[in-house]
Amino acid sequence: MSSVELREGLVVVAKGIVCVVTKFTSLDNISVISQKEGKRFIVPFDEIEFFPAVTDEGVALIAPELDELARNASDDEITLAESRFDVIGRYSCGEISLAEALVTLEMSRSNFYRLKKNYSEEIGMLSLLRYNRGNSKGALKLTDVVERYIQESIDEVYSGSSASISKVWSDVEAKCISSGNPLPSMTAVRKRIKMRDEKELYKKKHGADAASQKHDARPGKKIFSRPLERVQMDHTLVDVILVDNVRRQPLGRPWLTVIIDQYTRVILGYYLSLHSPSAVSVSSAIYHAALPKFSFLQKLGVDVERYPYYGVPEIIHMDNAKEFRSKKFESACIRNKIKPEWRPIGKKHYGGHVERLIGTFMTGKVHFLPGTTFSNVVKRRGHNSDKASALTFKEFTKWFVKEVCIYHGRKHSELGCSPGSKWAEYFGAGGDAPMHPPIVSNPFKFKLDFMPEVTRSVSPQGIEFKKCFYWDAALRLHVGKAAVMIKYDPFSLGTIWAYLDGEYLPVHFSDVTKSDFSLEEYHAQKMQGRGEGHTPAGGLEDRSLAEYVHENKELVKRSQSETRRARKAEAARSEYLSSQREESNEIDVPVDKTDKADRPNYSRRATPFKGKNYD
Known part of the structure; x- marks a missing residue:
């Protein structure tokens, strides 16, 4: 006979009981668990019988699907199969009659004969295990085209925070209607989505960062032994x-x-x-x-x-x-x-x-x-x-x-x-432990290294920064110099440091009565100035004058309109006169032979008429 590979999970018969191999305890013994009662025990190799049984030609008497069915069968199913196997065996040997067998099994004659066809002495009670009705778990029955549509829609539509099964189904529905294919149910689409990797679905909906936070492994952690190490x-x-x-x-x-x-x-x-x-x-x-x-x-x-x-x-x-x-x-x-x-x-x-x-x-x-x-x-x-x-x-x-x-x-x-x-x-625990952290030997230099910096010009009034003027007598020699590097402390703007002649010169407020303030207090005051009720430079403090602004705007509009109207009228009049002159030139007009000297001179001032002189 052909050999059987002994492995964990294999269904065997040990001491006349259907069991499953759990592990190998030694070269001669194995550990098994009974399927009916769930008891564990150890048996030698030579005391077990193997399933599935095979013929002399090496053909399995128990089909793989039956072997799988035996692995997943519940205790109640195994008990029922053993009971039926025993009754049908006794009937086959003539120990009981058909009527007694039917009463014992509580089934009809037709069902009894249908069950008897599955009875096998070689396979044993496994031959009478009941198969689950309906499709097996994970079975898919849609056409290849519809399956492809579903997978495409999952890739295309199931994305972002609004990703949902209904959106995928709607997309599949549109594709199936357009191509004339049968529509899958919402349950079928849901099943295909759930078959995808959980991390992949979470990534499509919430992003790669969130998926990494939720699903990536994070083995180990760094251990630190003292403060300030990291x-x-x-x-x-x-x-x-x-x-x-x-x-x-x-x-x-x-x-x-x-x-x-x-x-x-x-x-x-x-x-x-x-x-x-x-x-x-x-x-x-x-x-x-x-x-x-x-x-x-x-x-x-x-x-x-x-x-x-x-x-x-x-x-x-x-x-x-x-x-x-x-x-x-x-x-x-x-x-x-x-x-x-x-x-x-x-x-x-x-x-x-x-x-x-x-x-x-x-x-x-x-x-x-x-x-x-x-x-x-x-x-x-x-x-x-x-x-x-x-x-x-x-x-x-x-x-x-x-x-x-x-x-x-x-x-x-x-x-x-x-x-x-x-x-x-x-710190301060005594012994060899330090009393406090090491102190920076040059705090000013340390602060300068990290202080923010800007460039400013030196004017006769000093250096202007954040709408304040800073002055020091040493700046007299540098008035007019541009692009001077300025360092400042955001916690205190009362002093700035100007980089002049290779070193940083502290420069204070020009107004000695001005109080110190921080950069964020300056920002708060600036934001406050933008708020409602505060007039910026150049703004209209007297709000009643806003009416004049509108009136002047309307006055300018009216004047522009009147000017355009007058210019259009003048242009039309000029065009008319020009056309009249052209017409008169085309007609023979008698030449006026009157001496120019006899013509009135309109440039001279008129003389008042004093009447006739009869003398």
């Missing part, structure tokens, strides 16, 4: 609308650039702005993170001991935004021994720590502020963010720094302690 930086538009300082009218949403230490989850530094992320945002966040924040906290009225975290990071991880890819920023990092690192395109999970931090701040803090816009239109439904807005930029800045301090004191779910405690475990 930080992450990112931007976000804060979900709240701020108001101006004077009229308390909606101003807009601020941007946040934040840097988080991956080991301790401490917010090492940040920058709030009213403009889109730029090199200014990046530079300001960098040196806010790297340097102590004493003056910054004192200006906001916060105890300096509440935010003692600072330090130059070894690696700074960012996405691929253009402000992170600038050559100036990259060279400034290298000069200060900071390694810039950019995440692979489309791999947002590489910046997971800062992404989660931003999400936590939005949902747990910002979304409870007046004027919040929430994170989506569903949550925002019925909420008027503009009407509810109440905080100015300066007030929001003070609120935010205190919330950062609170965040540092709350227990972190992944750390098992607060970020502040995790930082303190490393």
